[in-house]
Amino acid sequence: MSCTCLMVLQLIGLGQDVDYKKHIAPILSSKCNSCHTAKKKESDKKPKAGLALDTPTGIRSGGVLDPGDASSSELYIRVSLPKNADDLMPPSDDGGPLSTKEVALIKKWIDDGAKFSSGSGEALGKIPADLDARKVKSMPAREPNADAIAHLEGLGATINPVSVTLPEYLSVEWISTYYKITDKEIEQILHIAANVVEADLSRTKITNEGLKHVGKLGRLTHLNLNRTAIGDKGIEALADLQSLEWLNLYGTKITDASMPIIAKYRDLKAVYLWNTAVTSNGVSTLRKALPEAKIVRDTDDRAGRFDNLDDPGKFDF
């Protein structure tokens, strides 16, 4: 055990975890956020290095954390450099370096997994039964609930802000554990319903029942359901998702019966229907209703778009 490590254990009490809210957020807000904030005061001000350290999502999306390994995490490397190093954070003429205690806390927090909350989901409470797409859309998109994000990450989800300057708008996807994901896990997204704008549920075990949860995500602009078992009944549950711009239904069980619902998505820019039971008649009805939208049904249309069938382009237009 190194001496810094001993010291920090003594400072915070042996065996006690370093807590993000209690120990880390105060350091970042007093020592870093003058430069690394997403909350722009002037309209053209961006966080330094595009790195916002004032929210969990900003930190997570900054690519500066390697949870479990402080020594390879830029967030720790930059604060632990020698006093006179050019790359030291905060810069030596702007408040740097941090105290030994602060550096040690950051190290232990990252080494312990860089958790933003306990992640058990216990503190989250119930999802309101009367939640619906309209309600969600009128809810303010505040800083997403860190406990809810940790809980979803505990269920294998990957959650990222769609842009560094909009840390409250999130994408949710299951990258490697999709095959285990059922309606139950998908329902948990509703804890951050007001924040989710993109959802990749492709290849999950979602059913038509599960789409009722998705149908409440009133801010969704991108939805990927490719190669799931959903069908027309499920699409009915999505009728209120009026912000959808991109919808991938490739390899699902939908038929022409879903076209009237899709035809009402006025902002739709692309819909993927390849390998479904949708007929060319169905496609022409849709084309008439949405002349601007890209409608992909034929293998020919598909060619050059999804080069790798195992990974049909995510949200590419």
Ligand code: HEC
């Ligand atoms: C006075 C402004 C200022 C303060 C305060 C400041 N930074 Fe920075 N930071 C910058 C600038 C400018 C850059 C980009 C130039 C560079 O990489 O050195 C940067 C870059 C970084 C990077 C590299 C980002 C990347 O993507 O490579 C990290 C990590 C970082 N800062 C962390 C911190 C931490 C942690 C704190 C507080 C303990 C902090 N900074 C305080 C201005 C600041």
